[in-house]
Amino acid sequence: MRTPVGIAVAVLMALGAVQAFAPRATPPLAATRLAVDRMQLNTLVASKAGLVTGGELGSLLYSTDQGKDWSRAKVSNDRQALINQISFAPDGLNGMAVGHEGWILRTSDGGLTWKEVAFEEKNGEPLMSVARLPSGAWIAVGAFGKAVRSDDEGEHWAPLALPASVEDKHLNRIVSSADGQRWLITGERGLVLHSGDAGQSWSVIDPFYNGSLYNALALPNGGWLAYGMRGNIFYTEGDQGPWSRSDMPVQASFYGHAVTPDGKIILVGQGSVMATSSDGGRHFTLSRAKGRTSLTDLLLLPGGQGWLASDAGLQAFSPATAPTPTPTPAPQAGATPSSGVAQ
Structure with missing residues (x-):
């Protein structure tokens, strides 16, 4: 009697082992949604x-459906250093991203993949x-x-010659005129x-303001608009004043800004x-806009819709649903940009 029972138990154990190790179809995982509405994002461009x-944390993301869904780009090195700006060449494929620790990354496919070309691990x-x-040269400040x-398309970088009076001042933004002949930093x-x-040589414009200027844009009349701290905005109708x-x-x-x-x-x-x-x-x-965040960038899409980037994520922008103009002042603190660099 013991022998048949033992054989039966052994057979059951063998069948259990076969069942345990048998291949199974794995149910698909639920799609992971990037929390782009809660991330600090400093730059937003079209490619x-x-x-x-x-x-x-070095996030580089892309959307192929006008911002509805977002994916993480492939990055050669995960440095987790804050990205401050992304810029593309006129072809919309070759571009550079820059951030903290002297980090520079290059893309040749419109931002789907990025290769590190510079990083300063110590004192960057x-x-x-x-x-x-x-x-065709690239410059970064x-x-x-x-x-x-x-x-050489970002493979090697060397110091850019600027006037000596720049000294140790922070350089916040590079901008150009529509034809690429006139530039400001x-x-x-x-x-x-x-x-x-066209950016080959640089001179200092006589100071017209003593605070930080975070950005600028070229005006259609050949002038400029420069803006920065505490609502200080300046314009000129000529190229230099x-x-x-x-x-x-x-x-x-x-x-x-956007136009x-x-x-x-x-x-x-x-x-x-x-x-x-x-x-x-x-x-x-x-x-x-919604919330009480620091808006860092605005990208308008065809039709007037667009997206706002901020230190609290992305939010949709529509001129038709924009908030009613209000004279209520914002906080008067001279907050620094979300890059965290003291100005």
Whole structure:
């Protein structure tokens, strides 16, 4: 009797083992949604591949459906350093991203994959802005006067020659005119550098403001608009001056901008404030996006819709549903940009 029972038990155990190790179809995992509405994102641009954004912990993301869904780009090295700006060449495929620790990454497919081309593990300064010159060279600038240039699509970088008076001032943004012949670099303590030869040489514009200027844009009349701390906005009708103060009814810092098809200028900044000008930057009216965040960038899509980037994530933008203009001031603190670099 014992023998048949033992054999039966052995058979059952063998069948159990076969069942345990038999191949099974694994149920599909639920799709993982990136929390782009809760991430610190400093830059938002369009490329030939779609929309591309970057920010906290080295995040580089892309969307191929106008911002509905987002995916993480493939990055050669995970540095978890804050990304401050992404810029693309006119072809929409070749681009650079810059961030803290002197981090520079290159893409050749519109932002789907990125290759590290520079990183300073020890004592690396934050890079704040990057741009491609008409010559094909790339330049990048950042904290404490750091400025570099690459003439081989980012493979190698060397110091960029700037006037000695730049000293250790932070350099915040590189901007150009539509034709790429005139350029500005804005910085702290009222520093503005000008180039009239497509970025080959630079000179200092006589100071017209003593605070930090975070960004600028070229105006259709050949002038410029420069903006920064505590609602200090300045415009000029000529290439290098004279500069006049814009009428801005709020002391909020502004970090990014967009221009609508009909020529309206929209600035975005501290306290979810948006400021709009219909007269070339001379006067601004206010509205406010959702929340109380620092808006870092605005990207308009065809049709007028778009996306706002902020230190609290992305949110949709629509002129038709924009908040009603309000004179309520935002906080008057001179907050620094979300890059964390003191200005």
